Amino acid sequence: MDTVIRGARVADGTGAPLAHADVGLRDGRITEIGESLTGRHVIDAGDLVLAPGFIDMHSHSDLQILARPDHLAKVSQGVTTEVLGQDGLSYAPVDDTTLAALRDQLAGWNDDPEGFAWTWRSVGEYLDRLDEGIAVNAAYLVPQGTVRMLAVGLDDRPATESEMDRMRELVASGLHEGAVGLSSGLTYTPGMYASTDELVALCEVVGELGGYYSPHHRSYGKGALEAFAEMVAVSKRANCPLHLAHATMNFSVNKGKAPDLLRLLDEALDDGADITLDTYPYLPGATYLSALLPSWSAEGGLDATLRRLSDVDTRERIRADIEETGSDGAHGVPIDWESIEINGVRKAENAHLVGHSVAESARRAGIPAAQLYFDVLSSERLGTSCLMHVGHEENVQTIMRHRAHTGGSDGLLVGDRPHPRSWGTFPRYLARYVRELGVLDLPECVAHLTGRPARRLRLDDRGLVKEGYAADLVLFDPDTVRDTATFDDPRQQAEGIPYVFVNGIAALDDGSPTGALAGHSLRRRSA
Numbered sequence: 001m002d003t004v005i006r007g008a009r010v011a012d013g014t015g016a017p018l019a020h021a022d023v024g025l026r027d028g029r030i031t032e033i034g035e036s037l038t039g040r041h042v043i044d045a046g047d048l049v050l051a052p053g054f055i056d057m058h059s060h061s062d063l064q065i066l067a068r069p070d071h072l073a074k075v076s077q078g079v080t081t082e083v084l085g086q087d088g089l090s091y092a093p094v095d096d097t098t099l100a101a102l103r104d105q106l107a108g109w110n111d112d113p114e115g116f117a118w119t120w121r122s123v124g125e126y127l128d129r130l131d132e133g134i135a136v137n138a139a140y141l142v143p144q145g146t147v148r149m150l151a152v153g154l155d156d157r158p159a160t161e162s163e164m165d166r167m168r169e170l171v172a173s174g175l176h177e178g179a180v181g182l183s184s185g186l187t188y189t190p191g192m193y194a195s196t197d198e199l200v201a202l203c204e205v206v207g208e209l210g211g212y213y214s215p216h217h218r219s220y221g222k223g224a225l226e227a228f229a230e231m232v233a234v235s236k237r238a239n240c241p242l243h244l245a246h247a248t249m250n251f252s253v254n255k256g257k258a259p260d261l262l263r264l265l266d267e268a269l270d271d272g273a274d275i276t277l278d279t280y281p282y283l284p285g286a287t288y289l290s291a292l293l294p295s296w297s298a299e300g301g302l303d304a305t306l307r308r309l310s311d312v313d314t315r316e317r318i319r320a321d322i323e324e325t326g327s328d329g330a331h332g333v334p335i336d337w338e339s340i341e342i343n344g345v346r347k348a349e350n351a352h353l354v355g356h357s358v359a360e361s362a363r364r365a366g367i368p369a370a371q372l373y374f375d376v377l378s379s380e381r382l383g384t385s386c387l388m389h390v391g392h393e394e395n396v397q398t399i400m401r402h403r404a405h406t407g408g409s410d411g412l413l414v415g416d417r418p419h420p421r422s423w424g425t426f427p428r429y430l431a432r433y434v435r436e437l438g439v440l441d442l443p444e445c446v447a448h449l450t451g452r453p454a455r456r457l458r459l460d461d462r463g464l465v466k467e468g469y470a471a472d473l474v475l476f477d478p479d480t481v482r483d484t485a486t487f488d489d490p491r492q493q494a495e496g497i498p499y500v501f502v503n504g505i506a507a508l509d510d511g512s513p514t515g516a517l518a519g520h521s522l523r524r525r526s527a
Helices: 096-105 123-130 144-151 161-176 196-208 224-238 258-270 302-309 312-325 348-353 358-365 369-379 393-400 421-436 442-449 451-456
Strands: 003-010 019-026 029-034 041-044 049-052 054-056 079-084 137-143 181-185 212-216 242-244 275-279 285-288 340-344 385-388 405-407 473-476 499-502 505-509
Touching: 003 473, 049 442, 054 405, 054 421, 079 499, 096 144, 096 302, 123 137, 137 144, 137 161, 144 161, 144 181, 144 196, 161 196, 181 196, 196 212, 196 224, 212 224, 224 242, 224 258, 258 275, 258 393, 275 393, 275 451, 302 312, 302 369, 312 369, 340 358, 348 369, 358 369, 393 421, 405 421, 405 442, 405 451, 421 442, 442 451
Parallel strands: 003 041, 003 049, 054 079, 079 137, 137 181, 181 212, 212 242, 242 275, 275 405
Antiparallel strands: 003 019, 019 029, 049 473, 285 385, 340 385, 473 499, 499 505
8 A cells, every 4th residue: 555544533535434444545546445554655534534535616816727737725724626717707727718708707816827827718727727737626617797798798688599599519628528517606797687597508418528617697686586587497497407506595584584595405306306406604705896897887808997087977877886786796785885895905005905895995095985896907907806795694504404405615716805705715614513513513524525516517536435435534633624715814824624635646645735636637437
């Protein structure tokens, strides 16, 4: 054996009780589980728990996993696989024009690193680029908004039949090249311009090819239940499995309404639907600041949006949509500027805004909050990120107990103060919601974060501690594991996680990152 982990308390990813065992690794696989195993390198586990590596079902590492391939944010919290291409917006498939537009639009999520080599255009080429060296494994979803941008452009109108054919071709090609499904961002342009019928048509392709649909649906605020119901209907009509991205019930209008969502999902599940979901164990959300704009004001792309922001009358119309009506980009809820915190800027002249709400910064400047909002967007060319303090603890706990629940960080790795979920999601589940609050027991929580997401991804050799399976493993102390990342200091390595293995290679060794790049793309298995 290359490595033996001796005497571990094994949480195998099925939800079964912990059981002591030695686990032997060789050539990237779990080769033996038993007693008194010997190997060239032995780790005495003591009272540590050995679990499958955690699977981040909703990640925004699309660029940073390449720009900073050691990927300490995820390695240090026990993540060994993450799913990229989320929220309908990512960087493949693209042409030169679309790539330029996406680099602008997504700068608040992923930055636009100077000198970065954009060597791919297709999904397959992007996956090949990942295979050149990454710290964790990565799966990819074809982003529906990007596909619409390629085939239709940035206009708010129905797709023509020829454009629909082109979108079907792009989705099919992406899955044939290895993508595991399709994502949507239905509060982001241009994906939000798609009708229900358009989504069904694309999901039919996904279902036929053995993938799944992962939507960020049309509202997490006003009309959230109706938005969830639309996605369930799309899945049913298209005969396509459904995975609901960051399935939260946020904003004041949804306080205490998590049981309503779960009744909707349980009825569908009991009727034979194939549905899973993911959540993050925090209350605030995070996105780019311009996401709050009404969709009509973002039509046509960045330059068109900036022209509208420079026009006094148009600014007033946008302000009324955001502050009085509740724009579609702001989930139909009138924005409370006290709840919107700027956490990342691109220009030094705006650094003083970081860590403060839009309302607080506006008071300091002696101007209306909407004016500060517009001025920052214009100055930053929309490249600003924000936190949205809109969550409810009772909803978070209720949803994470559900039988279809998995974990996802939804983490953005860039900006001055990124959301701490980027570094802390998985240890926070184990510390706060297992050890401190008892919302989940430990074996059950591990199953939520490993075996269950592996089944959704159709990974038949990952997600369990089982002989023959890939040696993606995390060894942690259940008594001390905790997230140390905070909103003020978010880039902090978790405590109580001394060892992480990716494909049998130590990425974290006695608490220290090794810099190993043992991960690779996980491509769709044939249906």
